[in-house]
Amino acid sequence: MREITYVEALRECMSQEMRENENVFLMGEDIGVYGGAFGVTRGMIEEFGPERVRNTPISEAGITGSAIGSALTGMQPIVELQFSDFITIAMDQLANQAAKLRYMYGGKGNVPMVLRTPAGSGTGAAAQHSQSLEAWVAHIPGLKVVQPSTAYDAKGLLKAAIDDPNPVIFYEHKLLYKTSSDDVPEDPYSIPLGQADIKREGTDVTIVATSVMVHRALEAAEKLAEEGINVEVIDPRSIVPLDEETIVQSVIKTNRVVVVHEAVKRGGYGGEIASMITESEAFDFLDAPVKRLGASPVPVPYNPELEKAMTPQTEDLIQACRETLQRA
Amino acid sequence: MAKEIFMPKLSSTMESGTILQWIKNEGDPVDMGEPVFEVMSDKINIEVEAYEEGFLLKKYYNVDDVVPVNTVVGYIGEKDEEVPDTPPGNTENSESKAEPEPDQNETVADDSSSSVTQIEQGQIRATPAARRVAKEEGADLSDMTGSGPKQRIQQQDVHEFVQNAQKTPKATPLARKWAEEQNADLNTVEGSGPGGKIYTKDLSAAQNDTVSAEPDRIPVKGIRKVVADRMTESAAAVPHVTLYSDVDMTELVRMRSRLQDKIIEQTGAKLSYTEIMMKAAASALERHPYINASLSPDQQEILLHRDVNLGLAVATEQGLVVPVLHHAQHKGLVELVKESKQLAADARNQQLKPQQMQGGTFTISNLGMYAVDGFTPIINQPEAAILGVGQMKETPVGENGSVVLRPMTTFSLSFDHRVVDGAPAAAFLTELKQLLEDPYELLM
Numbered sequence: 001m002r003e004i005t006y007v008e009a010l011r012e013c014m015s016q017e018m019r020e021n022e023n024v025f026l027m028g029e030d031i032g033v034y035g036g037a038f039g040v041t042r043g044m045i046e047e048f049g050p051e052r053v054r055n056t057p058i059s060e061a062g063i064t065g066s067a068i069g070s071a072l073t074g075m076q077p078i079v080e081l082q083f084s085d086f087i088t089i090a091m092d093q094l095a096n097q098a099a100k101l102r103y104m105y106g107g108k109g110n111v112p113m114v115l116r117t118p119a120g121s122g123t124g125a126a127a128q129h130s131q132s133l134e135a136w137v138a139h140i141p142g143l144k145v146v147q148p149s150t151a152y153d154a155k156g157l158l159k160a161a162i163d164d165p166n167p168v169i170f171y172e173h174k175l176l177y178k179t180s181s182d183d184v185p186e187d188p189y190s191i192p193l194g195q196a197d198i199k200r201e202g203t204d205v206t207i208v209a210t211s212v213m214v215h216r217a218l219e220a221a222e223k224l225a226e227e228g229i230n231v232e233v234i235d236p237r238s239i240v241p242l243d244e245e246t247i248v249q250s251v252i253k254t255n256r257v258v259v260v261h262e263a264v265k266r267g268g269y270g271g272e273i274a275s276m277i278t279e280s281e282a283f284d285f286l287d288a289p290v291k292r293l294g295a296s297p298v299p300v301p302y303n304p305e306l307e308k309a310m311t312p313q314t315e316d317l318i319q320a321c322r323e324t325l326q327r328a
Numbered sequence: 329m330a331k332e333i334f335m336p337k338l339s340s341t342m343e344s345g346t347i348l349q350w351i352k353n354e355g356d357p358v359d360m361g362e363p364v365f366e367v368m369s370d371k372i373n374i375e376v377e378a379y380e381e382g383f384l385l386k387k388y389y390n391v392d393d394v395v396p397v398n399t400v401v402g403y404i405g406e407k408d409e410e411v412p413d414t415p416p417g418n419t420e421n422s423e424s425k426a427e428p429e430p431d432q433n434e435t436v437a438d439d440s441s442s443s444v445t446q447i448e449q450g451q452i453r454a455t456p457a458a459r460r461v462a463k464e465e466g467a468d469l470s471d472m473t474g475s476g477p478k479q480r481i482q483q484q485d486v487h488e489f490v491q492n493a494q495k496t497p498k499a500t501p502l503a504r505k506w507a508e509e510q511n512a513d514l515n516t517v518e519g520s521g522p523g524g525k526i527y528t529k530d531l532s533a534a535q536n537d538t539v540s541a542e543p544d545r546i547p548v549k550g551i552r553k554v555v556a557d558r559m560t561e562s563a564a565a566v567p568h569v570t571l572y573s574d575v576d577m578t579e580l581v582r583m584r585s586r587l588q589d590k591i592i593e594q595t596g597a598k599l600s601y602t603e604i605m606m607k608a609a610a611s612a613l614e615r616h617p618y619i620n621a622s623l624s625p626d627q628q629e630i631l632l633h634r635d636v637n638l639g640l641a642v643a644t645e646q647g648l649v650v651p652v653l654h655h656a657q658h659k660g661l662v663e664l665v666k667e668s669k670q671l672a673a674d675a676r677n678q679q680l681k682p683q684q685m686q687g688g689t690f691t692i693s694n695l696g697m698y699a700v701d702g703f704t705p706i707i708n709q710p711e712a713a714i715l716g717v718g719q720m721k722e723t724p725v726g727e728n729g730s731v732v733l734r735p736m737t738t739f740s741l742s743f744d745h746r747v748v749d750g751a752p753a754a755a756f757l758t759e760l761k762q763l764l765e766d767p768y769e770l771l772m
Contacts (some may be wrong), residue, residue, distance in 0.1 A: 027371055076766050112480060255457050282455065283456050284456050284459070284460040285456070286455055286456045287455045287456075287457035287458065287482050287483040287484075288455060288476070288482070290634065326475070326477065326482075328478055
């Protein structure tokens with residue numbers, strides 16, 4: 001199959017949807033001729049015109065609010081925020097409007113919008129442009145939260161997000177944009193939200209990893225395999241809704257689990273996953289404490305070495321697996 | 329300063345515990361963590377371990393005593409330290425109740441810092457998976473050592489333990505130590521604990537069970553040797569057949585009571601049934617010479633004896649002896665009484681002369697003084713037959729269409745089928761029965 005990048009997969013998905021469905025349109029800062037902060041929408045204004053690829057003022061609250069309003073009228077807006085850090089500015093609109101309206105209107109109004117935004121560190125973008133705040137939105141009932149880790153998943157999950165009648169926060173990752181998959185079909189396809197993917201099968205320890213951490217987990221698994229440790233890597237793909245069953249079954253099989261994300265460990269979504277495991281039937285199969293890996297509780301440093309040091313790296317994952325297996 | 333040992337509260341509902349055993353005695357040195365006594369609550373037995381190091385100074389309660397929880401049952405302290413003669417504050421007041429708690433908590437704090445599998449009494453550091461597997465396998469986590477961090481027991485430890493347990497039986501640490509010291513094999517001991525776990529008490533019970541006391545040894549010699557050889561020889565060489573007949577003793581009893589005074593007057597001894605039976609047997613044997621017979625030593629001839637020499641089986645302290653009463657067919661009851669009494673006395677006093685034990689042609693063995701109904705006597709070779717006599721007892725018998733109670737005795741005749749056949753032996757026994765049931769014929 002053809003090989004395309006994460007960015008190309010996203011662009012292809014949006015273009016295909018916009019060709020099929022005239023209700024779908026884009027809003028965001030510099031998404032027109034400039035093609036967006038990371039070039040995801042590059043070339044789209046040429047095909048779909050400025051009516052459907054709308055450049056906006058620099059106001060995340062304003063963009064998000066307009067998208068919610070248009071979604072209530074039956075449109076299916078796709079909002080792009082340049083950096084997911086700025087979601088804090090749109091938070092009132094997301095938490096108090098987007099998440100609530102369908103419930104408060106008794107189902108008579110829907111908010112079928114998607115908010116795409118790149119998260120994560122690793123680009124030297126420093127403290128205000130490198131955070132992973134998915135736990136903020138995951139905490140709000142009414143919002144769905146998606147974190148694709150591959151080009152294949154990105155295309156299929158974005159289609160499901162656009163088709164979903166609820167607001168979906170779609171977290172892309174800056175370091176993943178240039179990664180590619182060689183298995184992305186050209187025709188549109190949908191990956192249901194709430195369906196985890198076993199990225200690698202193993203028997204000794206499960207790593208539950210999101211977004212860019214899936215790749216570090218796979219690297220760690222590769223190295224641990226040389227030591228005879230078989231790691232199973234599970235990518236939840238969406239943290240709301242969360243595919244608990246796949247995780248639980250994996251832990252029942254391996255008896256040991258490491259949960260990892262790039263977000264700060266304190267208050268991070270990994271705590272939710274870890275708790276879910278210990279509350280599940282997998283508890284009686286745990287042969288070691290559930291281990292969590294996340295970023296240190298500090299602002300993301302500008303210094304690239306310190307930036308690396310604060311977030312879990314492949315070596316950290318290898319170490320964590322060894323510890324949970326008492327082979328440190 | 330001496331520290332109290334409390335009756336532990338092992339469950340939320342436990343109000344008192346029964347002391348099953350004291351593992352330590354007063355004056356014994358006690359290490360921290362060593363079991364001091366075993367207690368039974370309403371559900372479980374558990375060994376209570378020492379929180380202190382020192383000497384067991386005092387035991388206030390005995391085995392089987394029921395003691396309320398948190399009551400002081402003893403003291404551990406320095407050797408010869410003074411402790412109260414009676415358990416202090418064993419009433420359930422709030423002060424004495426409150427006291428033990430901080431003590432226990434302190435100990436717990438100390439223990440946890442030393443990071444051991446046993447966090448505190450009854451709490452074991454084990455992973456959920458290990459606990460699940462242990463439960464499935466019926467294994468006791470408290471017997472295991474953990475290989476995980478802080479000696480945490482993990483799944484693998486349980487698997488290994490279960491595998492080893494199939495080789496070595498489950499036992500409490502104390503029982504194991506004990507067995508080691510006593511050189512006892514735990515494989516031979518049946519445990520009374522859950523899953524066949526061996527407690528110390530099982531070990532001592534097993535010792536009593538399997539290691540029986542040294543038997544008394546008696547050399548097989550003298551009379552014992554003679555009896556052993558002759559009985560073996562007879563039982564092996566002689567084809568025995570035993571016939572039974574129930575004899576109505578009514579007339580015999582009557583005759584005996586009529587004659588009793590006279591016999592006593594003449595002999596100074598009582599007339600016993602045996603002597604009347606001897607008389608009857610001698611009379612019958614005269615008429616049935618093929619019973620009063622023996623096989624010649626070369627087995628080429630059958631000897632029909634002219635004299636009836638009756639052997640009389642007598643039990644002595646040394647064993648069975650059979651003195652012989654010669655020429656019984658010519659002797660009246662008075663002589664029979666005199667002679668047989670003398671023979672029996674001589675036998676019991678080991679004063680029988682060789683000739684008094686030889687020449688027998690027929691033997692009577694009477695076990696009627698015991699609760700024996702009948703038996704198959706072994707022939708006293710080379711004689712051809714032997715008569716066994718059981719007890720006399722009132723038995724319902726049919727008589728003229730109605731059931732009446734009669735004093736009945738079972739006579740058994742074992743005969744040597746080489747010498748005599750069944751029919752003549754039966755004829756002899758029938759004749760004997762008639763003589764015994766109508767004993768006046770003996771006077772003829």
